[in-house]
Amino acid sequence: MIAAVFTGCPGRTADGIEITLINNKVEIDGALRAFAQLYYRETGVRVTVQSFGGETPYAPAIAAMFASGFEPEIFVIEGAAGYEDARRGGRITNLDNEPWLADTDLAYISPTTGNIVGFPVAIEGWGLGYNRDILRRAGVDPATMTNIAGIRAAFERIHGMRSELGLDGVVSMAAGPGMEWVTGLHAVNAYLTLGLPYADSTRYIDMLLRGEVNQQRLRHFAEYMDLLFRYSIPLSLTVGGYDTQLGDFATGRTAFIHQGNWTDPVFADMGITWEMGYVPHAFLPETTDGIFIGAPSFYIVNGRANNIQAAKDFLKFMATTPAGHRYMVTEAGAVAAFRSVTLQPPGQFSRAVQQWAGRGSYNMYAWQQNEMPDGFGMGTLGPIFHLLATRQIDVDGFVRMFTEAVATLR
Numbered sequence: 001m002i003a004a005v006f007t008g009c010p011g012r013t014a015d016g017i018e019i020t021l022i023n024n025k026v027e028i029d030g031a032l033r034a035f036a037q038l039y040y041r042e043t044g045v046r047v048t049v050q051s052f053g054g055e056t057p058y059a060p061a062i063a064a065m066f067a068s069g070f071e072p073e074i075f076v077i078e079g080a081a082g083y084e085d086a087r088r089g090g091r092i093t094n095l096d097n098e099p100w101l102a103d104t105d106l107a108y109i110s111p112t113t114g115n116i117v118g119f120p121v122a123i124e125g126w127g128l129g130y131n132r133d134i135l136r137r138a139g140v141d142p143a144t145m146t147n148i149a150g151i152r153a154a155f156e157r158i159h160g161m162r163s164e165l166g167l168d169g170v171v172s173m174a175a176g177p178g179m180e181w182v183t184g185l186h187a188v189n190a191y192l193t194l195g196l197p198y199a200d201s202t203r204y205i206d207m208l209l210r211g212e213v214n215q216q217r218l219r220h221f222a223e224y225m226d227l228l229f230r231y232s233i234p235l236s237l238t239v240g241g242y243d244t245q246l247g248d249f250a251t252g253r254t255a256f257i258h259q260g261n262w263t264d265p266v267f268a269d270m271g272i273t274w275e276m277g278y279v280p281h282a283f284l285p286e287t288t289d290g291i292f293i294g295a296p297s298f299y300i301v302n303g304r305a306n307n308i309q310a311a312k313d314f315l316k317f318m319a320t321t322p323a324g325h326r327y328m329v330t331e332a333g334a335v336a337a338f339r340s341v342t343l344q345p346p347g348q349f350s351r352a353v354q355q356w357a358g359r360g361s362y363n364m365y366a367w368q369q370n371e372m373p374d375g376f377g378m379g380t381l382g383p384i385f386h387l388l389a390t391r392q393i394d395v396d397g398f399v400r401m402f403t404e405a406v407a408t409l410r
Contacts, residue, residue, distance in 0.1 A: 079370025180382025264347025
């Protein structure tokens with residue numbers, strides 16, 4: 001957890017208003033704190049930023065905060081489970097009349113009332129990230145990696161050249177303790193939506209919520225995860241954390257990484273200049289030429305907090321001013337969810353997400369992992385991936401345990 005408290009600027013008299021924002025992306029903590037300082041200079045409103053993520057999962061941290069009686073003005077939800085928890089806790093605020101609403105199609109709509117209740121933090125996306133220089137040296141064309149045969153062939157070729165390429169593994173992957181959000185959420189989303197039309201992407205999440213799986217699809221998915229694990233650096237895979245995973249890719253120890261464009265600020269801090277991009281997590285025999293893109297995180301203005309209007313004003317400043325636009329795109333490296341933002345993100349993975357999104361809905365697959373019951377992905381499915389990564393089970397065991405876990409949702 002990273003926390004920063006701003007106590008004022010010399011020579012300015014503040015009006016005494018303070019708000020707290022709980023952030024779920026440690027990668028943007030520095031940029032968000034700097035924006036909060038700018039906001040204080042502009043308005044006199046003090047902002048406290050607390051960030052959870054990476055190896056300190058956000059969900060249990062915010063739950064513990066609420067249980068302690070602390071009510072921040074702004075916090076994050078990531079889907080139906082988070083919304084339902086916030087609704088039950090009386091923490092939802094209606095945002096229907098906010099001026100930024102006309103500038104986006106991605107605000108979170110309450111499934112119970114139809115009101116706008118969530119401010120879209122950014123457009124995010126992920127696929128199988130790659131180091132273009134390594135692929136070029138290996139003679140691998142990323143355009144061929146749109147089905148499992150193409151991915152398998154690329155992995156085999158690069159693995160065979162790993163000494164020549166200076167690699168310790170083909171894929172940078174982490175499936176150890178604390179990384180269940182990568183496996184139990186983001187990886188599971190591949191099973192849920194790969195190949196489905198963006199506007200009609202609920203087939204497999206609907207099945208899962210009924211306690212059912214598609215056995216053939218699940219087996220293809222399990223074989224793909226097994227492939228990723230077998231071509232990873234063993235120690236990094238099984239006991240490494242977020243920093244290890246990113247570090248292996250950033251230092252050229254691997255050619256690929258299973259992460260999203262939220263990693264751009266970290267890679268920028270590491271001084272990476274080589275070209276990066278995405279190929280699909282194409283685990284099926286047929287071509288699936290798209291990556292996972294959505295607005296997965298939403299700021300909620302806490303209806304139980306002290307300074308609700310001040311929280312709304314802060315979000316308005318972020319969405320409608322040049323300073324807010326610079327923060328979202330240039331400083332945080334995000335793909336902004338607002339149409340009026342014309343800036344291009346500096347990060348290569350963010351630019352790749354923007355390019356994939358620009359191709360249209362055929363090349364985008366939706367995010368449905370956050371529609372699973374709260375805790376099911378990380379707490380129930382995540383440990384099954386760890387068992388596969390550590391060879392305590394094989395593909396058959398993974399399919400069986402995944403199926404049994406889903407059946408408990410009936």
